[in-house]
């Protein structure tokens with residue numbers, strides 16, 4: 769039994785949990801970004817938009833085996849568990865790192881790695897706060913000025929016509945971009961894929977993915993602010 773406890777306490781196990789939950793969350797973020805692009809597909813008929821049908825499709829997905837909204841709830845519980853474990857293992861790894869590093873070595877820590885881990889921590893907090901606001905804004909409508917359930921296109925256009933709201937979203941998705949970049953980079957490191965040549969490859973791979981996701985998310989508030997989507 770003690771070996772199970774040892775594995776649980778090891779940094780490797782915590783890194784594995786970070787990596788697996790990170791991949792799950794990355795998959796969600798990528799899928800969500802692609803789904804949001806449906807805002808550019810316009811209306812199906814006078815007051816119904818492709819993105820509204822897509823959102824309804826997420827609620828009827830799995831029928832007749834699943835009831836209305838059940839697929840969405842299963843996904844929500846899965847995501848919540850992934851977010852919880854991701855934060856928990858990040859916190860545990862920080863505690864382990866601080867314990868392992870004697871104070872006298874503190875000044876010798878690489879500037880680049882402390883910068884990256886600080887960015888990850890602050891970025892993670894910004895993303896968490898953003899997601900809480902975002903759920904109250906575009907899912908429940910509590911902090912939206914004129915919210916209508918099921919009218920995703922309309923809710924988005926009204927929301928992002930306010931430059932302050934659009935700017936906040938842009939800031940949040942940009943910090944998500946940095947988080948994804950560092951996250952993907954260290955994911956490959958955890959898999960043991962590092963070395964002079966591999967480092968160049970994983971840096972480029974992480975940058976390309978982070979830029980694609982960030983640009984995709986940014987395109988929606990930018991298109992609405994500039995009147996391209998209205």
Ligand code: HEM
Pocket residue numbers: 797800804823824826840844895899902903906907920924937940941944985986988989
């Ligand atoms: C400009 C960027 C974004 C836009 C325009 C956007 C848009 C939306 C919309 C319209 C919904 C409601 C969908 C529905 O009712 O079916 C939603 C839900 C959601 N979004 Fe975003 N989103 C953005 C960025 C993000 C980011 C960066 C994250 C996570 C890091 C995120 C996480 C979520 C979550 C967890 C939900 C709730 C899904 C649910 O439980 O129904 N979103 N988003």
